[in-house]
Amino acid sequence: MAGPTGVVAGARRATAVARTTRPRRRRRRTGWLGWLFVAPALIVYAVFVVRPLLLTFQYSLYDWDGIGPSTWAGLGNYGKVFTDPDLYWSILNAFKLILFFSGVPVLLGLAIAATLRRIAKSRLALVARTVLFLPQVIPLVAAGIAWTWLLAASGVVNQILSAVGLGGVTRAWLGDSGTALPAVGVIGAWVLLGLCILLFLSGLSKIDPALYEAARIDGAGPVREFFSITVPGLRQEIGVAVTVTMIAALASFDIVYVSTQGGPGNATMVPGLEIYYLAFSQREVGLASALAVVLMVLVLALVLPIQRLTREESA
Numbered sequence: 001m002a003g004p005t006g007v008v009a010g011a012r013r014a015t016a017v018a019r020t021t022r023p024r025r026r027r028r029r030t031g032w033l034g035w036l037f038v039a040p041a042l043i044v045y046a047v048f049v050v051r052p053l054l055l056t057f058q059y060s061l062y063d064w065d066g067i068g069p070s071t072w073a074g075l076g077n078y079g080k081v082f083t084d085p086d087l088y089w090s091i092l093n094a095f096k097l098i099l100f101f102s103g104v105p106v107l108l109g110l111a112i113a114a115t116l117r118r119i120a121k122s123r124l125a126l127v128a129r130t131v132l133f134l135p136q137v138i139p140l141v142a143a144g145i146a147w148t149w150l151l152a153a154s155g156v157v158n159q160i161l162s163a164v165g166l167g168g169v170t171r172a173w174l175g176d177s178g179t180a181l182p183a184v185g186v187i188g189a190w191v192l193l194g195l196c197i198l199l200f201l202s203g204l205s206k207i208d209p210a211l212y213e214a215a216r217i218d219g220a221g222p223v224r225e226f227f228s229i230t231v232p233g234l235r236q237e238i239g240v241a242v243t244v245t246m247i248a249a250l251a252s253f254d255i256v257y258v259s260t261q262g263g264p265g266n267a268t269m270v271p272g273l274e275i276y277y278l279a280f281s282q283r284e285v286g287l288a289s290a291l292a293v294v295l296m297v298l299v300l301a302l303v304l305p306i307q308r309l310t311r312e313e314s315a
């Protein structure tokens with residue numbers, strides 16, 4: 001027969017077990033409720049993202065015109081992607097566009113954001129923010145059409161060059177195979193510059209102004225402040241900007257289709273446009289799917305290391 005002490009100890013143990021069991025039950029209920037709230041988004045993501053990705057990989061293993069019966073091709077379509085000069089050249093063009101779509105907006109955006117920070121209280125800064133971010137609001141199709149007019153043989157750009165005595169360098173910038181791809185890159189850089197500036201300005205607002213004051217007291221100039229305080233303080237924002245602009249370069253379609261449609265010849269052909277032509281014009285759905293899978297792998301191979309490097313440096 002248990003004494004009073006044993007009864008009290010048993011009651012304490014039962015109370016302790018009840019206290020530890022209740023939080024577990026609450027966590028389980030909260031977990032199920034969380035999954036219920038997330039379920040609609042997961043279903044939509046699975047139907048409209050995961051399923052098309054799996055189907056694209058499946059189609060890439062077949063020769064199919066999109067209508068009739070398909071035949072097994074295995075990895076043959078992937079072999080064509082890397083051996084067909086036209087397909088291989090489109091991938092190289094996408095990597096060339098990274099210099100314009102990513103390099104120019106990020107570097108120029110850093111310089112402009114640092115300058116706007118120094119004149120943040122002036123009216124000029126407000127006007128500059130609005131004007132520089134305006135291209136991000138304009139639809140890409142409208143931007144492509146406008147720049148097509150500007151870069152035409154009789155466009156504003158050539159008129160300005162002729163007016164300043166540089167008529168010898170005028171040409172149809174989007175119609176010359178030597179300048180068409182850089183011209184498309186300039187359009188992309190103009191569109192993405194505003195986004196980069198906005199990201200960097202938001203990042204600059206997190207940097208303690210006391211750091212700049214201490215640097216000025218130590219005799220640091222604007223250049224030293226930029227490389228010692230601004231750039232290290234914007235590591236995460238630079239990582240996001242490089243990621244977004246690099247994806248825009250590799251997956252570019254709108255601007256190229258509106259301005260050049262991949263011409264002249266294949267000078268501005270990019271994977272996104274090549275996939276469109278293969279699938280809907282040439283009816284080679286399997287080859288188009290293989291090129292899409294290769295493009296996705298290239299994007300992941302470039303973006304994931306950047307994200308990891310940015311996180312490690314921030315940590």
